[in-house]
Amino acid sequence: xxxxxxxxxxxxxxxxxxxxxxxxxxxxxxxxxxxxxxxxxxxxxxxxxxxxxxxxxxxxxxxxxxxxxxxxxxxxxxxxxxxxxxxxxxxxxxxxxxxxxxxxxxxxxxxxxxxxxxxxxxxxxxxxxxxxxxxxxxxxxxxxxxxxxxxxxxxxxxxxxxxxxxxxxxxxxxxxxxxxxxxxxxxxxxxxxxxxxxxxxxxxxxxxxxxxxxxxxxxxxxxxxxxxxxxxxxxxxxxxxxxxxxxxxxxxxxxxxxxxxxxxxxxxxxxxxxxxxxxxxxxxxxxxxxxxxxxxxxxxxxxxxxxxxxxxxxxxxxxxxxxxxxxxxxxxxxxxxxxxxxxxxxxxxxxxxxxxxxxxxxxxxxxxxxxxxxxxxxxxxxxxxxxxxxxxxxxxxxxxxxxxxxxxxxxxxxxxxxxxxxxxxxxxxxxxxxxxxxxxxxxxxxxxxxxxxxxxxxxxxxxxxxxxxxxxxxxxxxxxxxxxxxxxxxxxxxxxxxxxxxxxxxxxxxxxxxxxxxxxxxxxxxxxxxxxxxxxxxxxxxxxxxxxxxxxxxxxxxxxxxxxxxx
Amino acid sequence: xxxxxxxxxxxxxxxxxxxxxxxxxxxxxxxxxxxxxxxxxxxxxxxxxxxxxxxxxxxxxxxxxxxxxxxxxxxxxxxxxxxxxxxxxxxxxxxxxxxxx
Amino acid sequence: xxxxxxxxxxxxxxxxxxxxxxxxxxxxxxxxxxxxxxxxxxxxxxxxxxxxxxxxxxxxxxxxxxxxxxxxxxxxxxxxxxxxxxxxxxxxxxxxxxxxxxxxxxxxxxxxxxx
Numbered sequence: 001x002x003x004x005x006x007x008x009x010x011x012x013x014x015x016x017x018x019x020x021x022x023x024x025x026x027x028x029x030x031x032x033x034x035x036x037x038x039x040x041x042x043x044x045x046x047x048x049x050x051x052x053x054x055x056x057x058x059x060x061x062x063x064x065x066x067x068x069x070x071x072x073x074x075x076x077x078x079x080x081x082x083x084x085x086x087x088x089x090x091x092x093x094x095x096x097x098x099x100x101x102x103x104x105x106x107x108x109x110x111x112x113x114x115x116x117x118x119x120x121x122x123x124x125x126x127x128x129x130x131x132x133x134x135x136x137x138x139x140x141x142x143x144x145x146x147x148x149x150x151x152x153x154x155x156x157x158x159x160x161x162x163x164x165x166x167x168x169x170x171x172x173x174x175x176x177x178x179x180x181x182x183x184x185x186x187x188x189x190x191x192x193x194x195x196x197x198x199x200x201x202x203x204x205x206x207x208x209x210x211x212x213x214x215x216x217x218x219x220x221x222x223x224x225x226x227x228x229x230x231x232x233x234x235x236x237x238x239x240x241x242x243x244x245x246x247x248x249x250x251x252x253x254x255x256x257x258x259x260x261x262x263x264x265x266x267x268x269x270x271x272x273x274x275x276x277x278x279x280x281x282x283x284x285x286x287x288x289x290x291x292x293x294x295x296x297x298x299x300x301x302x303x304x305x306x307x308x309x310x311x312x313x314x315x316x317x318x319x320x321x322x323x324x325x326x327x328x329x330x331x332x333x334x335x336x337x338x339x340x341x342x343x344x345x346x347x348x349x350x351x352x353x354x355x356x357x358x359x360x361x362x363x364x365x366x367x368x369x370x371x372x373x374x375x376x377x378x379x380x381x382x383x384x385x386x387x388x389x390x391x392x393x394x395x396x397x398x399x400x401x402x403x404x405x406x407x408x409x410x411x412x413x414x415x416x417x418x419x420x421x422x423x424x425x426x427x428x429x430x431x432x433x434x435x436x437x438x439x440x441x442x443x444x445x446x447x448x449x450x451x452x453x454x455x456x457x458x459x460x461x462x463x464x465x466x467x468x469x470x471x472x473x474x475x476x477x478x479x480x481x482x483x484x485x486x487x488x489x490x491x492x493x494x495x496x497x498x499x500x501x502x503x504x505x506x507x508x509x510x511x512x513x514x515x516x517x518x519x520x521x522x523x524x525x526x527x528x529x530x531x532x533x534x535x536x537x538x539x540x541x542x543x544x545x546x547x548x549x550x551x552x553x554x555x556x557x558x559x560x561x562x563x564x565x566x567x
Numbered sequence: 568x569x570x571x572x573x574x575x576x577x578x579x580x581x582x583x584x585x586x587x588x589x590x591x592x593x594x595x596x597x598x599x600x601x602x603x604x605x606x607x608x609x610x611x612x613x614x615x616x617x618x619x620x621x622x623x624x625x626x627x628x629x630x631x632x633x634x635x636x637x638x639x640x641x642x643x644x645x646x647x648x649x650x651x652x653x654x655x656x657x658x659x660x661x662x663x664x665x666x667x668x
Numbered sequence: 669x670x671x672x673x674x675x676x677x678x679x680x681x682x683x684x685x686x687x688x689x690x691x692x693x694x695x696x697x698x699x700x701x702x703x704x705x706x707x708x709x710x711x712x713x714x715x716x717x718x719x720x721x722x723x724x725x726x727x728x729x730x731x732x733x734x735x736x737x738x739x740x741x742x743x744x745x746x747x748x749x750x751x752x753x754x755x756x757x758x759x760x761x762x763x764x765x766x767x768x769x770x771x772x773x774x775x776x777x778x779x780x781x782x783x
Binding site for chain 1: 729
């Protein structure tokens with residue numbers, strides 16, 4: 001049996017003989033004894049030198065034991081100071097009154113040493129238990145404060161990384177708790193140089209810092225590559241590779257990534273492990289689910305990663321709606337799930353598309369009561385291309401040593417055409433010419449259009465008239481992927497020439513392909529028109545660039561850009 | 568015991584049965600069920616007949632198991648999933664990594 | 669019927685616990701008891717009587733004075749119900765019981781001092 005640790009015990013007893021006897025017994029058991037002859041004295045002694053335990057006579061003059069006990073308990077506060085009443089009241093009466101007064105046990109007279117020792121031991125055990133609980137509670141509270149502070153710091157760093165996004169664009173509506181990051185929820189949006197919009201809604205496994213820490217490298221890749229003009233597939237590949245490399249095996253990031261093109265009126269989608277997104281077609285009211293066809297990011301090796309996307313046609317006013325699983329998983333007081341069915345009901349009941357977001361928010365609130373931290377929703381509408389105005393990037397170099405008289409030619413062949421997108425490199429090259437920087441968006445759009453025409457219609461031989469309607473659209477892109485996979489021969493050549501001209505300069509872009517060409521005269525006859533889904537983007541090239549011309553039976557396209565240096 | 572293991576007599580097949588909620592609380596038990604074996608089994612079966620719930624940490628645990636069992640060369644099957652579990656595995660496209668039935 | 673006045677067992681335990689402090693304990697008890705007896709004789713109010721009797725009972729039982737304790741218990745519980753005459757009689761009984769056991773405690777004291 002473990003030896004009892006010596007305690008300081010206060011004995012409050014008005015009978016001198018009893019007090020003497022009890023003190024002796026308790027001292028013999030190894031404890032330090034403080035004495036008091038009545039309740040008031042007991043309080044005084046308690047204040048001066050708080051004991052570990054109190055033996056209190058119930059009936060005392062001046063202030064009786066019960067009142068003294070109440071006051072001592074109040075003084076002790078959170079700390080447990082056990083009080084054992086000394087009484088020769090009858091058993092049941094004694095117990096009731098003792099407990100009412102806040103006493104923890106009672107000892108009958110005549111005093112029995114063995115029983116007394118046992119009760120002291122038991123009460124001391126409780127006292128030490130309470131002390132441990134308080135100590136641990138304080139430790140936990142302190143750690144919790146550290147944790148909150150760490151999160152605050154991490155969030156501040158992350159906000160700097162994510163600041164260059166365009167979530168505040170007029171066509172984006174979103175809902176996200178400020179600390180969603182620490183539930184793994186991530187929402188990113190940025191313009192490409194061509195004026196397209198990349199959006200990513202992600203959901204990392206885990207909670208707290210481990211969930212947030214993966215978001216930063218991911219965001220850097222997203223913003224960096226989007227700004228340079230990389231497409232969805234390349235950006236996804238890079239993000240997947242990065243996460244696979246840096247995250248532990250059991251951590252990954254479910255994500256839906258979109259590329260919304262206002263010029264081409266399309267949305268390109270990749271969904272890895274997220275709940276269905278929805279493409280809402282205003283004209284028909286149809287809500288097309290954008291289901292997960294891929295594993296989350298960070299699971300597959302770069303070799304096994306599947307970057308195939310799906311492309312859907314959109315009309316002005318159509319919306320894409322994405323949500324994290326916090327929405328579906330919201331539970332009510334009885335642990336029932338909000339579920340996909342309720343969401344579908346809200347969709348069906350919605351009359352005014354602009355109100356859908358608010359309606360869902362309200363429904364979630366009504367369902368659960370308090371908002372969850374991991375409910376993230378975003379709605380992106382397709383606007384007219386002219387309504388979208390991305391801000392121009394800022395450069396830090398002076399321009400004293402920029403190249404003004406040069407030309408370069410590339411030929412991309414067969415296998416390279418399958419996996420490599422040269423556009424970001426070409427754009428970067430052209431950004432070295434300061435005079436061209438303000439037209440970066442237009443140049444990129446034109447280059448992208450010329451290149452994709454050369455590749456898709458030229459090398460792959462796809463018929464652009466397939467893109468006449470929504471169904472044909474899907475079929476077009478499926479064929480594109482299939483033919484690209486099977487491609488062996490063919491080439492796309494890109495020639496760039498920069499020459500000084502007057503006070504500024506001129507850029508000539510020529511793109512050639514190994515395809516069959518097309519009837520140039522017939523296409524040129526069509527009026528410049530930006531509404532139709534199909535068409536070789538010829539309109540776009542003619543509107544954004546100068547002196548656009550086609551030769552070699554349509555296999556070669558040429559367009560110019562000019563700039564002037566203001567005095 | 569919410570994670571129960573059974574090894575075939577010839578030591579070639581390991582069956583791991585998970586009961587109740589397959590979530591973060593099962594992490595240690597689940598790892599121990601395959602890490603402590605004397606010889607690595609050729610095939611592993613995860614039986615979810617009595618599993619009521621599966622979340623993303625369970626998906627993570629399956630990835631750890633697959634990695635331990637040889638990654639792309641592994642043979643890991645997930646059997647007897649109920650419809651809720653099946654749905655979660657489907658959305659995350661885990662049928663591309665595991666044989667799920 | 670022989671009634672037990674003093675529990676000898678209890679006394680030997682007290683002797684063993686108090687060791688050198690035994691005589692002091694005995695002295696304290698005897699002095700306390702005398703002043704309590706005085707109070708009992710003087711007090712008229714039933715509640716006050718009960719309280720003093722309660723107190724006396726406590727120390728009497730600790731000291732092994734079994735019959736004394738029993739008498740005090742009776743006074744404590746019955747003080748409200750008894751007539752002044754009956755109370756006086758009970759107090760007299762207590763007084764006489766104390767007188768009977770007093771020599772025993774004095775003996776104990778003597779014995780402890782010399783051994």
